[in-house]
Amino acid sequence: MNKRNVIIVTDGDRAADQAVEIATANIGGRCISLSAGNPTWLSGEDLVKLIKDAPHDPVVIMVDDRGDDGYGRGESALKYIANHPEIYILGVLAVASNTTGVVGVPVDCSVNREGGIISSAVDKLGFTKDESQSRLEGDTVDVLNLISPPIVVGIGDIGKMDGIDDFKSGAPLTTMALTEIMERSGFNGSSCGGKQNQTK
Secondary structure, eight states, X not given: OOOEEEXXXXXXXXXXXXXXXXXXXXXXXXXXXXXXXXXXOSOHHHHHHHHHHSSSSOEEEEOOOTTOSSSOHHHHHHHHHHTOTTEEEXXXXXXXXXXXXXXXXXXXXXXXXXXXXXXXXXXXXXOBOOTTOOEEOOTTOTTHHHHOOSOEEEESSTTOTTTTTOGGGTOHHHHXXXXXXXXXXXXXXXXXXXXXXXXO
16 A cells, blocks of 8 residues: 655644645655644545645645643544554654643754754753653643654744744744655655655
8 A cells, every 4th residue: 555655743723734834845745834823723534535635745734722721622533644554754843832741752863043953952942951852742732642653853832932033034943844754764756665764
């Protein structure tokens, strides 16, 4: 089975939508703009249909819980997509926020506000956290601990960070983060989806 190669972004507000659309175009991917929303308004089933209809890979989608406590719509959609037999998750762009009471998720690396690739997590403004802190805290990220994506790249509040990642400037930090996922996943424009689905 040829699986669709997908990158998930854990944010979907207007600024994120604008930045993700530009950044996805920059890497030659296909952004599902209808996946944007604060919170996510489409179901996992709806998003899978849109992914399968996309003309080419990688397909980038956004999921967002709008900071709601507990298990929200964005997390539910993310889990459904990650466990779908026709979807292969190349990686996740985990977006930091000031959401409280979250467990957080370990990152493989992060893009900080200076455009550096670092091994620790960042905060909402893109500042490097304690170098020993690899766990990023944010909305819609705790569910990542249940689906075990192969690559998790952390980033601050995409499309923002005091204007550094503004879509009018080409969303440079979001572009860098998506590029990092592409490179680490080994995606070369053909398919990574022949691998066995990585979720548990």
